[in-house]
Amino acid sequence: MKSVVTTVIAAADAAGRFPSTSDLESVQGSIQRAAARLEAAEKLGANLDRVAGEAYDACIKKYPYLNNPGEANSTDTFKAKCARDIKHYMRLIQYSLIVGGTGPLDEWGIAGQREVYRALSLPTAPYVEALSFARNRGCTPRDMSAQALTEYNALLDYAINSLS
Amino acid sequence: MLDAFSRAVVAADASTSTVSDINALKAFVASGNRRLDAVNAIASNASCMVSDAVAGMICENQGLIQAGGNCYPNRRMAACLRDAEIILRYVTYALLAGDASVLDDRCLNGLKETYAALGVPTTSTVRAVQIMKAQAAAHIKDTPSDARAGSKKRLMGSIVTEDRCASLVAEASSYFDRVISALS
Amino acid sequence: MDKRFFNLFNLTEDQAIALLDTPQDQISEDDSRYIAASHLVNFPTEQAIAALIRAIQQTDPAMENRIVRRKSVETLGRLEAVQALPVIHSCLSDDDRYTVENAVWAIGEIGTHDPVILEDVAQLLHKPGQTYRVIIHTLAKLHYQPALERIRRFTDNADLPTASAAITTVCRFTRDYSQMDKVVGMLQNSNVLARRLSIQDLIDSQYYDAIPQIARCPVSLVFRLRGIRMLAESGVPVGAIPFTAIQPYLEQSLRDHPGDLDLVHTYDQPPTLPFLIQELYETDFGRCYLATKTILEHHAEAAPDALFATYAEEGKNDYGAHFHVMKLFGWLKHVPAYDLLIESLYNKQPQFQKSRAAAAIALAELGDPRAIPHLHACLDSKIWDLKYAALMALETFGDIGGYAKITHDDDWLIREKANTKLVTVH
Numbered sequence: 056m057k058s059v060v061t062t063v064i065a066a067a068d069a070a071g072r073f074p075s076t077s078d079l080e081s082v083q084g085s086i087q088r089a090a091a092r093l094e095a096a097e098k099l100g101a102n103l104d105r106v107a108g109e110a111y112d113a114c115i116k117k118y119p120y121l122n123n124p125g126e127a128n129s130t131d132t133f134k135a136k137c138a139r140d141i142k143h144y145m146r147l148i149q150y151s152l153i154v155g156g157t158g159p160l161d162e163w164g165i166a167g168q169r170e171v172y173r174a175l176s177l178p179t180a181p182y183v184e185a186l187s188f189a190r191n192r193g194c195t196p197r198d199m200s201a202q203a204l205t206e207y208n209a210l211l212d213y214a215i216n217s218l219s
Numbered sequence: 220m221l222d223a224f225s226r227a228v229v230a231a232d233a234s235t236s237t238v239s240d241i242n243a244l245k246a247f248v249a250s251g252n253r254r255l256d257a258v259n260a261i262a263s264n265a266s267c268m269v270s271d272a273v274a275g276m277i278c279e280n281q282g283l284i285q286a287g288g289n290c291y292p293n294r295r296m297a298a299c300l301r302d303a304e305i306i307l308r309y310v311t312y313a314l315l316a317g318d319a320s321v322l323d324d325r326c327l328n329g330l331k332e333t334y335a336a337l338g339v340p341t342t343s344t345v346r347a348v349q350i351m352k353a354q355a356a357a358h359i360k361d362t363p364s365d366a367r368a369g370s371k372k373r374l375m376g377s378i379v380t381e382d383r384c385a386s387l388v389a390e391a392s393s394y395f396d397r398v399i400s401a402l403s
Numbered sequence: 404m405d406k407r408f409f410n411l412f413n414l415t416e417d418q419a420i421a422l423l424d425t426p427q428d429q430i431s432e433d434d435s436r437y438i439a440a441s442h443l444v445n446f447p448t449e450q451a452i453a454a455l456i457r458a459i460q461q462t463d464p465a466m467e468n469r470i471v472r473r474k475s476v477e478t479l480g481r482l483e484a485v486q487a488l489p490v491i492h493s494c495l496s497d498d499d500r501y502t503v504e505n506a507v508w509a510i511g512e513i514g515t516h517d518p519v520i521l522e523d524v525a526q527l528l529h530k531p532g533q534t535y536r537v538i539i540h541t542l543a544k545l546h547y548q549p550a551l552e553r554i555r556r557f558t559d560n561a562d563l564p565t566a567s568a569a570i571t572t573v574c575r576f577t578r579d580y581s582q583m584d585k586v587v588g589m590l591q592n593s594n595v596l597a598r599r600l601s602i603q604d605l606i607d608s609q610y611y612d613a614i615p616q617i618a619r620c621p622v623s624l625v626f627r628l629r630g631i632r633m634l635a636e637s638g639v640p641v642g643a644i645p646f647t648a649i650q651p652y653l654e655q656s657l658r659d660h661p662g663d664l665d666l667v668h669t670y671d672q673p674p675t676l677p678f679l680i681q682e683l684y685e686t687d688f689g690r691c692y693l694a695t696k697t698i699l700e701h702h703a704e705a706a707p708d709a710l711f712a713t714y715a716e717e718g719k720n721d722y723g724a725h726f727h728v729m730k731l732f733g734w735l736k737h738v739p740a741y742d743l744l745i746e747s748l749y750n751k752q753p754q755f756q757k758s759r760a761a762a763a764i765a766l767a768e769l770g771d772p773r774a775i776p777h778l779h780a781c782l783d784s785k786i787w788d789l790k791y792a793a794l795m796a797l798e799t800f801g802d803i804g805g806y807a808k809i810t811h812d813d814d815w816l817i818r819e820k821a822n823t824k825l826v827t828v829h
Binding site for chain 1: 435437438441466469470473474477481501504508534536537562564594596597599600603625684686721
Binding site: 149 | 220222224227232239248258308311315317325
């Protein structure tokens with residue numbers, strides 16, 4: 056699992072050296088930003104079901120054509136499953152906030168996912184739309200501090216960008 | 220390879236839940252500078268630590284440098300120093316990461332078998348690791364011994380906390396213990 | 404192409420084009436150009452294609468616009484719009500790696516022999532930060548041999564799926580199969596995405612030897628069946644492999660018993676039943692199969708009540724868990740689930756399609772002969788795996804009356820199945 060710390064260690068190991076001053080400086084930089092990340096992770100973790108559910112509900116409401124009768128999403132079924140997938144991405148976003156890098160999203164949510172969506176002709180639009188809603192909904196200081204929201208939004212952008 | 224943060228993520232993922240114990244990670248962050256000081260203290264003193272530990276090991280067992288001993292001739296002495304440095308380096312990585320996986324995966328995995336195949340005496344190796352463990356504790360606490368260091372005494376001068384970094388000392392010691400138990 | 408999910412948005416072609424042409428800063432809050440770009444896949448017309456090309460020519464780098472451009476490139480690829488090749492070609496030099504990835508993929512879908520385009524695709528192998536796997540796939544698909552040595556350099560790539568695509572392509576170009584065991588090994592990777600991608604590479608390399616391992620790979624049976632079926636489609640007609648050599652693995656995958664899979668996960672301690680039930684909702688089917696297996700081994704008695712409960716609560720709405728619940732009722736031979744299985748057998752909602760074949764297999768496990776006419780009714784379906792599963796289920800009941808009906812089936816795999824059976828009967 057890639058993070059700032061593991062990347063630094065892997066590089067030091069490849070060179071067979073002890074952690075250098077600049078290695079420790081980059082770890083320190085990551086630790087300084089960690090408070091904001093952890094705050095966002097804590098808030099998201101405590102509200103994951105609600106955030107994911109709202110994102111999808113809003114997407115359904117916002118795009119009435121998502122409720123076209125007779126189609127895959129005409130029942131609560133598609134909604135529930137799609138909400139679950141959104142929740143999956145939200146969980147990976149929380150993990151990425153924790154490790155301070157996009158490793159969890161990359162390894163468990165994105166690498167290969169684009170290929171699979173294309174190969175099976177699966178729609179990405181509901182995910183993109185729901186994550187975009189979450190992206191525009193976060194509010195400071197109501198939901199979290201400004202720095203925390205910046206970290207959170209950056210990962211939502213990353214997920215939207217990588218899935219679309 | 221994992222660190223304290225990714226370890227929490229991997230554990231949460233095993234049960235498909237979010238990471239809920241954020242407080243432990245906040246504590247990790249709060250003591251982050253002390254951890255970096257500790258890593259820096261070991262890294263800056265590594266070559267002295269290694270040579271002192273190997274010297275101490277030999278003092279206690281002179282047979283090692285006599286013909287037929289495992290640190291004889293110089294070529295094998297050099298290999299011994301190199302190995303001690305490698306072990307210390309991976310312990311340092313583990314301390315930086317706050318997780319033992321890098322030590323386990325990249326250093327200890329198969330080490331005992333390798334030493335057995337090469338005929339390296341594990342009791343001597345363990346002794347050198349024990350000395351490094353004590354040295355590391357002294358460097359993290361920044362309390363090198365006046366009696367032993369004498370004129371060579373060197374203080375890192377980092378801010379000393381009241382508990383003298385007891386939890387970091389314990390954590391570093393646990394990594395050395397991991398090496399010792401992997402070799403025993 | 405599977406089009407089950409194409410028509411999600413109930414937009415007319417004109418509406419979608421109008422949306423796509425609306426400048427991003429004037430788009431209403433309730434609309435999405437991204438959806439419009441996705442939706443136009445349903446309209447292979449000149450005006451839809453022209454609108455998608457116009458969308459690509461809007462080069463505002465803001466993310467909202469970037470994702471629309473990418474989607475437009477993808478849709479043009481799906482529409483196999485030859486007239487879009489020049490504009491898609493120009494996307495190869497884009498700064499956005501996903502736009503480049505989609506452009507490369509679309510070129511593969513549309514197809515071209517133009518050496519300039521092909522060489523530009525190959526040149527991307529030297530550019531840092533690209534999705535090399537997709538680039539390699541397209542070069543392979545379009546038989547661009549001059550890229551062989553450049554592709555060969557990726558066979559040791561640290562990213563396993565990239566290495567896998569490179570090995571596969573070298574093997575396609577040179578018929579040298581010596582490194583294919585690395586690709587086969589990826590079927591057992593702990594990452595579910597790597598396992599799925601490995602099957603794709605085995606399909607692409609026509610590596611028929613891997614069919615038994617594909618059948619044992621712990622991913623959803625959708626991926627296994629797709630792999631085995633596509634290998635059958637390329638190998639049987641040219642005589643590379645007989646249907647009878649594929650048949651046992653095909654049927655093993657359709658049956659889909661967790662005992663027939665090489666699972667990659669383990670539990671470090673015996674889990675509780677509620678945990679195992681929750682695992683049935685996982686997106687990694689490898690984990691679901693482990694849960695299924697553990698339920699069968701350790702919780703067979705208490706499982707049916709728990710399964711009914713989770714079905715009523717959430718499972719009926721979750722196509723993953725729905726499937727596993729049907730399978731489990733079968734393996735548990737739980738007769739009270741009969742009505743539920745019959746209901747699933749007829750469930751026509753597209754996302755529950757794989758539960759129908761699962762229900763057919765499960766009904767055979769229950770052994771209640773009332774199911775026989777229902778299974779016969781499935782033979783009228785257009786869905787091949789449902790038909791095939793119904794045939795297998797009927798076989799379990801000793802009923803081979805269905806074969807006469809399907810000897811001229813539209814689906815060649817079903818005809819092959821009928822042929823083998825008729826040969827045995829005669």
